[in-house]
Amino acid sequence: MSQAKPFECRWGILATGWIATVFSKDLVLDPTTRGVTDVVHTIAAAASSNSVSRARTFLSDVGAAGATAYGSYAELVADGNVDVIYVATPHSHHFEHCLLALQAGKNVVCEKPFTVNAAQLKILVQMAREKKVFMMEAVWTRFFPISVEVRRLINSGEIGEVRRVTAEMNQAQDPDVKYKDGMHRMVNPDLAGGTLLDLGIYSLTWVYQCLYHTLSASEKASSAPSVIGTISRFELTGVDAENVVVSTFPKSIGIATSSIRIATDPDDSGRPAIRISGTKGEIQVAHPAYRPEKLTIIKLGGGVEEKAFPIPAGHGMFWEADGAARALRDGKLECETMPLDESILIMEAMDKVRYDNGFLYPKAIEKTDH
Numbered sequence: 013m014s015q016a017k018p019f020e021c022r023w024g025i026l027a028t029g030w031i032a033t034v035f036s037k038d039l040v041l042d043p044t045t046r047g048v049t050d051v052v053h054t055i056a057a058a059a060s061s062n063s064v065s066r067a068r069t070f071l072s073d074v075g076a077a078g079a080t081a082y083g084s085y086a087e088l089v090a091d092g093n094v095d096v097i098y099v100a101t102p103h104s105h106h107f108e109h110c111l112l113a114l115q116a117g118k119n120v121v122c123e124k125p126f127t128v129n130a131a132q133l134k135i136l137v138q139m140a141r142e143k144k145v146f147m148m149e150a151v152w153t154r155f156f157p158i159s160v161e162v163r164r165l166i167n168s169g170e171i172g173e174v175r176r177v178t179a180e181m182n183q184a185q186d187p188d189v190k191y192k193d194g195m196h197r198m199v200n201p202d203l204a205g206g207t208l209l210d211l212g213i214y215s216l217t218w219v220y221q222c223l224y225h226t227l228s229a230s231e232k233a234s235s236a237p238s239v240i241g242t243i244s245r246f247e248l249t250g251v252d253a254e255n256v257v258v259s260t261f262p263k264s265i266g267i268a269t270s271s272i273r274i275a276t277d278p279d280d281s282g283r284p285a286i287r288i289s290g291t292k293g294e295i296q297v298a299h300p301a302y303r304p305e306k307l308t309i310i311k312l313g314g315g316v317e318e319k320a321f322p323i324p325a326g327h328g329m330f331w332e333a334d335g336a337a338r339a340l341r342d343g344k345l346e347c348e349t350m351p352l353d354e355s356i357l358i359m360e361a362m363d364k365v366r367y368d369n370g371f372l373y374p375k376a377i378e379k380t381d382h
């Protein structure tokens with residue numbers, strides 16, 4: 013019997029920077045190298061904000077030289093051969109560029125964090141729903157087999173009732189040296205820099221995928237967390253360098269931290285970044301929170317099991333692409349692994365911590381007019 017042809021997902025890459033390159037190189041890998049036979053990806057086109065030659069060089073670098081190169085994002089979103097736009101500009105510009113794609117009636121996968129604030133995201137979600145197009149935040153970690161396994165372990169009661177998750181996403185980046193001119197998007201307020209939006213999203217992802225995503229629909233309806241948090245600043249530009257976010261759910265507490273000054277795993281020995289604590293034991297997930305490959309289950313009273321989840325050839329961004337492609341194939345408007353309402357909830361948590369601590373970005377990028 014002949015096998016059904018895989019669904020082909022045709023991507024338009026909006027921006028030509030670092031993560032656009034990594035994602036696109038993953039897209040062009042043969043999916044069978046990760047055991048996937050039901051979807052395939054092609055890069056139909058890519059656009060640079062202002063240089064068609066940069067788009068052309070980008071396409072050739074990522075192994076898609078035959079795709080169409082554009083020197084503006086407006087041309088890309090108008091391309092009828094593109095099924096879905098992958099937005100990979102700095103977060104300060106996600107709102108504007110997602111809007112551009114949605115207004116053109118395109119499906120959208122947008123890099124993390126979705127927007128600068130929840131008000132912007134709600135506008136995008138409303139527009140996507142009105143236009144009946146698919147939209148998803150590209151939180152790649154959620155699609156890793158290790159994340160799927162952790163959620164399964166929690167749901168199966170392996171460690172009893174989960175009462176607390178602590179999740180760290182710390183990197184000793186030496187920002188005073190590395191970012192001493194204050195221009196890099198990591199610390200530049202004009203590009204929505206700061207640790208919370210850039211790295212905190214990963215520790216929050218672990219808290220929310222363990223403590224919220226695993227709940228039933230009816231539990232979710234009554235489980236919006238209360239959130240408090242604190243930050244310390246990167247003095248040069250005023251964005252946050254460290255933060256702690258505490259999310260209190262009806263039956264559990266999540267503590268998410270991130271920093272660009274200190275390390276979660278100082279000697280690179282695979283120390284735990286995430287501890288999921290239940291009444292019958294604990295699951296530890298090894299650093300880094302954004303791209304973990306190992307977990308350990310420790311049972312109350314004894315019993316330790318380690319499980320490895322090595323990432324096959326590539327960076328690991330292909331799993332989120334596969335998730336988006338399957339949702340598109342099935343005519344869905346969002347992906348159940350990263351639902352839009354959950355993106356909003358996490359964005360609201362980040363807003364709460366920023367606003368409580370007087371950490372606002374310039375008006376031009378917190379804006380919601382469109």
Ligand SMILES: NC(=O)c1ccc[n+]([C@@H]2O[C@H](COP(=O)([O-])OP(=O)(O)OC[C@H]3O[C@@H](n4cnc5c(N)ncnc54)[C@H](OP(=O)(O)O)[C@@H]3O)[C@@H](O)[C@H]2O)c1
Binds near residue numbers: 029066101102105210
């Ligand atoms: N999922 C992950 O693991 C991961 C990792 C890193 C970053 N990210 C996210 O991806 C996004 C981009 O990060 P990146 O590291 O790829 O940044 P980057 O290397 O600086 O690339 C950003 C690209 O956006 C385009 N762009 C458009 N307007 C811009 C502006 N005003 N300033 C700067 N660039 C502008 C530029 O390409 P053209 O002008 O040629 O279009 C630029 O190359 C961020 O939101 C970040 O949080 C995700």
